[in-house]
Amino acid sequence: MEIFDVNASELIKEIAGDFKQRLKQPEWSKWVKSGTHVERAPQNREWWFERTASVLYRVFKDGPVGTGSLRTYYGGRKNRGVRPQHKRMAGGKIIRTCLQSLEKEGLIKKGKTGREITPKGQSYLGKMAKEVKVRQKETPVQEVFSEKKQAEDEIIKKAREDLRAREKAERPKEKEPKPKEESGSK
Numbered sequence: 001m002e003i004f005d006v007n008a009s010e011l012i013k014e015i016a017g018d019f020k021q022r023l024k025q026p027e028w029s030k031w032v033k034s035g036t037h038v039e040r041a042p043q044n045r046e047w048w049f050e051r052t053a054s055v056l057y058r059v060f061k062d063g064p065v066g067t068g069s070l071r072t073y074y075g076g077r078k079n080r081g082v083r084p085q086h087k088r089m090a091g092g093k094i095i096r097t098c099l100q101s102l103e104k105e106g107l108i109k110k111g112k113t114g115r116e117i118t119p120k121g122q123s124y125l126g127k128m129a130k131e132v133k134v135r136q137k138e139t140p141v142q143e144v145f146s147e148k149k150q151a152e153d154e155i156i157k158k159a160r161e162d163l164r165a166r167e168k169a170e171r172p173k174e175k176e177p178k179p180k181e182e183s184g185s186k
Contacts, residue, residue, distance in 0.1 A: 003125050006132045008057060011125075014132050015053035020046060023101050035090035037076040052098040056107060056117075059099075060125055064114035070095045 003011070029048040033041050044050070051074075058073060059065055074090035099115055102108045107121035117125075 002129045002133065003060070006129050006136070010132050010136075011129055012050060012053045012057055014128050015056065015125075016046065016049040018128065019049040019052055022105065023049065023052065025049065026097060029094070032091065032094070034094060035071075035075055035088060037078045037088035037090075039079070048094075048098075051094060052101060055095060055098040056102055056121065056125070059102070059108050059115050060117045060121065063108075064111045064116045066114040067092055067095050067099065069114075070099075 025046070025048045030045070031041060033039075034047075034051070055070060058070060062069070068089075071089040071092050074095065075088050076090075077085040078088045079085060099108065102121075103110070103115075106118060107124055108115045109118050110116075
């Protein structure tokens with residue numbers, strides 16, 4: 001499948017960009033935390049679209065899934081100060097709202113054991129994966145890394161040369177050895 005051929009995080013970002021035009025972000029999502037395990041609300045203003053895209057990917061990958069299993073997946077460790085940390089589940093309202101908006105779009109549906117992806121959802125994910133794959137071919141990762149590596153190698157080489165020059169300048173000049181005086185009587 002082409003969906004698994006691309007990086008999941010890049011696919012989710014691409015889907016989130018498309019959801020910005022297709023879906024409406026709830027007003028309350030600007031002020032809420034994503035669960036009791038986090039201390040602050042997300043810094044990214046469009047975090048809700050990324051979560052919705054991630055939920056769609058999770059339903060595709062693990063489906064059929066329910067709200068409880070998704071709450072466990074998106075949960076995390078609660079920092080309790082000097083006491084041991086405990087696992088906490090993510091907020092259920094956020095996940096239910098994401099699932100309901102995906103149902104309205106027709107990308108997922110309710111089944112007997114949880115939400116499942118629809119054929120429309122599968123084709124949508126496949127189409128978005130193709131777009132990500134085309135973008136990856138346009139900017140090959142190997143070329144980017146090789147250019148970065150060359151630049152880093154040049155910087156390291158120059159730094160080594162500078163260090164050698166400084167060490168050479170700081171080194172005291174070696175004096176010529178004095179001729180040994182002959183010991184003995186004259």
